[in-house]
Amino acid sequence: LESVTIKDIAKALNLSTSTVSRALRDSYEINPETKKLVLAYAERVNYRPNPIALSLRENKSRSIGVLVPEIANNYFSQAINGIESVAYNRGYHVVIFQSHESYQREVVNVEHIVARKIDGLLISLSSETIDITHLHQIHEKGYPIVLFDRVHDQIETFKVVADNFEGAFKATEHLILTGRRKIAHLTSLPDVSIAKERLLGYKEALKKHKIPYNESLIRYCKFAVGEVESMVDDLLNQEPDIDAFFTGSDRIAVGCLETLKLRNISIPEDVSLIGFSNLRVLDLLSPPLSSIFQPAFEIGQMAAELLLDWLEQKHPVVQFKTVKLPTEMIIRASSNYQANEELLGV
Amino acid sequence: LESVTIKDIAKALNLSTSTVSRALRDSYEINPETKKLVLAYAERVNYRPNPIALSLRENKSRSIGVLVPEIANNYFSQAINGIESVAYNRGYHVVIFQSHESYQREVVNVEHIVARKIDGLLISLSSETIDITHLHQIHEKGYPIVLFDRVHDQIETFKVVADNFEGAFKATEHLILTGRRKIAHLTSLPDVSIAKERLLGYKEALKKHKIPYNESLIRYCKFAVGEVESMVDDLLNQEPDIDAFFTGSDRIAVGCLETLKLRNISIPEDVSLIGFSNLRVLDLLSPPLSSIFQPAFEIGQMAAELLLDWLEQKHPVVQFKTVKLPTEMIIRASSNYQANEELLGV
DNA sequence: TTGTAAGCGTTATCAT
DNA sequence: ATGATAACGCTTACAA
Numbered sequence: 001l002e003s004v005t006i007k008d009i010a011k012a013l014n015l016s017t018s019t020v021s022r023a024l025r026d027s028y029e030i031n032p033e034t035k036k037l038v039l040a041y042a043e044r045v046n047y048r049p050n051p052i053a054l055s056l057r058e059n060k061s062r063s064i065g066v067l068v069p070e071i072a073n074n075y076f077s078q079a080i081n082g083i084e085s086v087a088y089n090r091g092y093h094v095v096i097f098q099s100h101e102s103y104q105r106e107v108v109n110v111e112h113i114v115a116r117k118i119d120g121l122l123i124s125l126s127s128e129t130i131d132i133t134h135l136h137q138i139h140e141k142g143y144p145i146v147l148f149d150r151v152h153d154q155i156e157t158f159k160v161v162a163d164n165f166e167g168a169f170k171a172t173e174h175l176i177l178t179g180r181r182k183i184a185h186l187t188s189l190p191d192v193s194i195a196k197e198r199l200l201g202y203k204e205a206l207k208k209h210k211i212p213y214n215e216s217l218i219r220y221c222k223f224a225v226g227e228v229e230s231m232v233d234d235l236l237n238q239e240p241d242i243d244a245f246f247t248g249s250d251r252i253a254v255g256c257l258e259t260l261k262l263r264n265i266s267i268p269e270d271v272s273l274i275g276f277s278n279l280r281v282l283d284l285l286s287p288p289l290s291s292i293f294q295p296a297f298e299i300g301q302m303a304a305e306l307l308l309d310w311l312e313q314k315h316p317v318v319q320f321k322t323v324k325l326p327t328e329m330i331i332r333a334s335s336n337y338q339a340n341e342e343l344l345g346v
Numbered sequence: 347l348e349s350v351t352i353k354d355i356a357k358a359l360n361l362s363t364s365t366v367s368r369a370l371r372d373s374y375e376i377n378p379e380t381k382k383l384v385l386a387y388a389e390r391v392n393y394r395p396n397p398i399a400l401s402l403r404e405n406k407s408r409s410i411g412v413l414v415p416e417i418a419n420n421y422f423s424q425a426i427n428g429i430e431s432v433a434y435n436r437g438y439h440v441v442i443f444q445s446h447e448s449y450q451r452e453v454v455n456v457e458h459i460v461a462r463k464i465d466g467l468l469i470s471l472s473s474e475t476i477d478i479t480h481l482h483q484i485h486e487k488g489y490p491i492v493l494f495d496r497v498h499d500q501i502e503t504f505k506v507v508a509d510n511f512e513g514a515f516k517a518t519e520h521l522i523l524t525g526r527r528k529i530a531h532l533t534s535l536p537d538v539s540i541a542k543e544r545l546l547g548y549k550e551a552l553k554k555h556k557i558p559y560n561e562s563l564i565r566y567c568k569f570a571v572g573e574v575e576s577m578v579d580d581l582l583n584q585e586p587d588i589d590a591f592f593t594g595s596d597r598i599a600v601g602c603l604e605t606l607k608l609r610n611i612s613i614p615e616d617v618s619l620i621g622f623s624n625l626r627v628l629d630l631l632s633p634p635l636s637s638i639f640q641p642a643f644e645i646g647q648m649a650a651e652l653l654l655d656w657l658e659q660k661h662p663v664v665q666f667k668t669v670k671l672p673t674e675m676i677i678r679a680s681s682n683y684q685a686n687e688e689l690l691g692v
Numbered sequence: 693t694t695g696t697a698a699g700c701g702t703t704a705t706c707a708t
Numbered sequence: 709a710t711g712a713t714a715a716c717g718c719t720t721a722c723a724a
Contacts, residue, residue, distance in 0.1 A: 001460065001484070001487055001488060001489050002405075003461075005700095005701055005702085006701065006702065006703095007701075007702095015710080015711090016710065016711045016712075017701090017702080017703090017711090017712095018703075018704085018710075018711060018712080018713090019709080019710055019711070021701095021702065021703060021704095022703090022709095022710085025703085029709060029710085030709065030710080031709055031710085034709080034710085048461040049701085049702075050402075050463065050700090050701050050702070051461065051462050051463065052398060052401045052402045052407065052463050052700090052701080053402055053700075053701035053702045053703095053716090054701080054702065054703090055398045055401075055716095056396075056398045056399055056402050056700090056701080056702080056715095056716050056717070056718095057701085057702055057703065057704095057715080057716050058702095058703090058716085059348075059716070061398065063441070070427070071417075071423050071426050071427050071430060072420075072423045072424045072426070072427040072643075073423075074418075074420070077417050077418045077419075077423040078418045080417050080418070080442070081416070081417050081418040081444070084417060084442060084443075084444055088443075088444075093441050093462065094441065094442050095409070095439050095440065095441050095442075096426070096430060096440050096441075096442050097430075097434075098427070098430055098434075114347065115349075115394040115397065116397050116439065117396065117397065117398050138347070141347055142347060143347050254626060254627050254630065257630050258626075258629065258630065261629075261630060279627065280600060280604075281600050281625065281627045281628075281631075282627075283604065283607075284600065284603050284604065284607060284631055285627075285630055285631060285632075286631075286632055297418075351716095351717055351718085352717065352718065352719095353717075353718095361694080361695090362694065362695045362696075363695090363717085363718080363719090364694075364695065364696080364697095364718095364719075364720075365693085365694055365695070367717095367718065367719060367720085368693095368694090368719090368720090371719085375693065375694085376693070376694085377693055377694085380693080380694085395717085395718075396716090396717050396718070398716090398717080399700090399716075399717035399718045399719090400717080400718065400719090401700095402699095402700050402701070402702095402716090402717080402718080403699080403700050403717085403718055403719060404700085404718095404719090405700070
């Protein structure tokens with residue numbers, strides 16, 4: 001699909017390319033007459049500057065890469081939505097990559113992103129990722145990286161996360177305050193940042209309420225189908241008197257509910273399952289599923305803002321920071337459920 | 347972030363850039379010795395060809411654009427997943443755009459995509475889109491476009507869709523066979539292709555079973571929050587004796603269920619609400635929500651395959667076709683529900 | 693077998 | 709106020 005170039009305009013108007021270029025950029029050193037002429041002609045032939053030529057010249061592409069474990073995941077698609085909204089307004093393109101929770105694919109994609117001259121990277125780590133030299137290598141050379149959601153201790157750059165500790169603390173405490181004592185925690189792989197923080201929040205809540213921590217109540221999983229099922233089965237076998245579940249994502253929550261349903265186990269009471277989740281449908285379940293809402297969209301927006309500010313700022317000196325956005329606890333109780341107000345401290 | 351160029355290699359090895367270039371591309375006219383030397387050095391300094399320079403030269407970017415109404419929509423994120431999987435394997439990049447169901451934004455994005463030299467476009471039309479001259483203009487000039495899901499009659503190009511007629515027919519017939527007679531149909535805006543096809547399927551099923559078509563049972567909506575609620579209310583006011591709902595998407599289905607719950611109306615029986623949806627959670631509802639499953643991932647894959655084949659083929663002569671993928675009816679009934687086997691024809 | 697030079701579209705520098 | 713030229717990184721006639 002060939003298009004009009006500056007050269008074409010120059011030829012048509014008997015001018016040099018440099019004059020045309022300057023006229024188009026509204027340079028002061030161009031005769032108003034000529035300017036008008038060029039602009040009018042450019043308009044008429046629908047001239048559009050070739051972004052690739054610009055990229056080559058300026059050594060940047062005005063596009064940012066987003067590398068997430070899975071696009072088809074409610075949380076990440078919300079985050080991407082936030083990212084796209086910011087990028088769009090600031091004239092950047094969003095190029096999407098998936099790691100499919102594979103460390104190998106993450107590494108390959110990161111290399112690829114840099115090689116493709118994508119200006120910067122927004123990344124949420126795969127659940128397999130422990131070593132992050134692939135990020136260090138490029139980060140040290142000044143390549144802009146912003147981590148979001150699943151971040152990592154060992155790199156000093158911008159990070160945007162939900163307050164997972166606080167969310168987990170609130171969730172666990174809520175379960176405790178409604179009378180639960182044996183609270184299972186189903187979460188992602190132990191090396192994932194969000195899993196670590198949530199476990200800390202869970203422990204802290206137990207500690208505050210003087211409930212001993214029992215490691216066998218904690219289960220880790222990737223996001224493989226059927227994985228949650230066997231995990232729940234195993235858990236119920238080993239710890240039959242569990243009285244609540246605290247889950248680490250909507251997928252785990254749903255998998256957990258599915259399994260309980262298959263096994264004909266009903267959730268003891270309305271508030272005995274609570275998890276990190278943004279799914280609206282949870283409201284429709286009976287008993288409805290309470291949840292810790294993560295501001296995925298806003299996290300995406302914030303991450304994109306930080307990256308773009310970084311890209312557009314002239315001086316390489318940056319003060320890195322971690323932005324922590326609050327979660328929101330949404331208690332959904334069926335009408336026949338009466339919370340213990342004393343325990344809840346209402 | 348500066349990187350090694352062919353020029354750097356040439357300088358280092360005292361060769362010309364063309365020799366290096368040829369050596370890297372394994373040209374027959376290069377001395378094996380030299381070749382080895384160049385390759386080894388390139389390897390050592392981690393040379394990566396600059397894709398932007400290549401793009402400028404070849405006038406293509408090895409990236410494809412995806413323009414969907416909303417990323418954060420289960421259906422589209424599954425489709426994008428399919429697209430990404432194919433593109434990744436074939437060395438293409440996926441650049442994401444959203445129209446947010448706005449015709450204006452769709453037009454702007456399409457212009458942008460072409461101007462950015464993105465090689466081809468995968469698009470699912472916004473619900474506002476009636477006129478498609480923005481597509482015609484570029485399609486006529488040979489710009490590769492593949493429509494998926496929400497397609498359009500008035501353009502002759504590749505299209506990939508689910509068999510919406512068939513799906514709607516099956517859904518409606520299922521409701522009829524389980525005893526429903528007054529079946530409401532909540533769907534997207536009337537100009538959207540999928541809405542049209544589904545309405546036809548719905549009508550056909552009624553016709554087959556000699557049930558008169560009643561236009562006031564049909565309601566159209568965009569995807570605005572709260573829109574479904576007032577639509578359902580209005581519907582229930584005007585037609586209080588509705589005995590089933592057939593919905594056009596998971597969002598509408600969920601909105602519908604939410605409203606019914608708010609109004610304290612229980613779904614008459616297990617199979618009285620059925621809709622196009624891919625949500626796993628529907629299984630967990632009580633009564634569980636039956637659905638027409640659309641192969642969103644496969645639709646994305648297929649669309650991407652067609653586009654990339656098109657891009658890579660030398661001759662511009664193409665035989666356009668519309669690929670129609672079957673839907674699957676998933677009947678989810680609670681254990682205490684007994685289907686009328688006679689009516690079902692089992 | 694290797695080197696030179698032109699060109700992809702644009703802008704910046706240096707003339708004029 | 710305008711034009712010629714070089715440069716961004718790469719490939720490919722065309723020369724040698």
